[in-house]
Amino acid sequence: MRWCSSHLLALFILSMQSLSSSAWSKELFSPDNREIVSEGKALYQEQCASCHGKNLEGEPNWRRPNADMTMPAPPHNDTGHTWHHTDEVLFNLTKFGLAKYLNQPDYKSNMPAYEGVLTDDEIKAVLSFIKSSWSTTMREHQDHLNSQ
Numbered sequence: 322m323r324w325c326s327s328h329l330l331a332l333f334i335l336s337m338q339s340l341s342s343s344a345w346s347k348e349l350f351s352p353d354n355r356e357i358v359s360e361g362k363a364l365y366q367e368q369c370a371s372c373h374g375k376n377l378e379g380e381p382n383w384r385r386p387n388a389d390m391t392m393p394a395p396p397h398n399d400t401g402h403t404w405h406h407t408d409e410v411l412f413n414l415t416k417f418g419l420a421k422y423l424n425q426p427d428y429k430s431n432m433p434a435y436e437g438v439l440t441d442d443e444i445k446a447v448l449s450f451i452k453s454s455w456s457t458t459m460r461e462h463q464d465h466l467n468s469q
């Protein structure tokens with residue numbers, strides 16, 4: 322039974338992935354484009370640095386929940402887990418916020434949704450800047466996720 326439900330879940334996830342891959346190109350970011358990365362860097366300092374840190378270092382003790390049980394902002398550098406996610410996931414998280422992305426309207430998070438604040442291209446630029454900061458190993462890992 323246990324095997325069966327996890328198997329079904331895996332099938333569900335796979336079918337969602339193939340659905341989404343037809344709607345999205347897999348590589349959304351341009352970490353090697355200097356112009357886009359420098360635009361993204363400026364936007365990052367303006368919009369994201371107050372929580373995720375000037376140097377992408379995240380909030381102190383970011384793994385421990387706050388008193389109100391929300392989570393602190395994680396780092397966006399190699400020490401965080403941003404590079405564990407595909408371009409598509411990162412884009413959607415930033416555009417729609419966590420509650421909408423997770424489809425859990427009651428999920429309380431301090432991460433804002435940037436829909437209507439930043440354009441799609443601006444969101445991609447910020448995330449291109451973040452990706453450009455990762456070491457080769459993390460970038461290759463994340464490229465591999467995008468290609469699956």
Ligand code: HEC
Nearest residue numbers: 368369372392393394395402403411414415430431432447
């Ligand atoms: C007001 C604080 C705040 C600002 C400003 C902010 N974030 Fe966040 N962000 C958070 C918090 C808190 C989390 C963790 C959310 C949670 O677990 O509930 C988070 C999580 C994320 C995640 C998921 C990371 C992961 O590894 O799971 C991404 C991606 C992200 N933020 C991108 C951005 C970007 C890009 C900007 C700027 C355009 C930004 N954030 C601005 C607070 C903020």
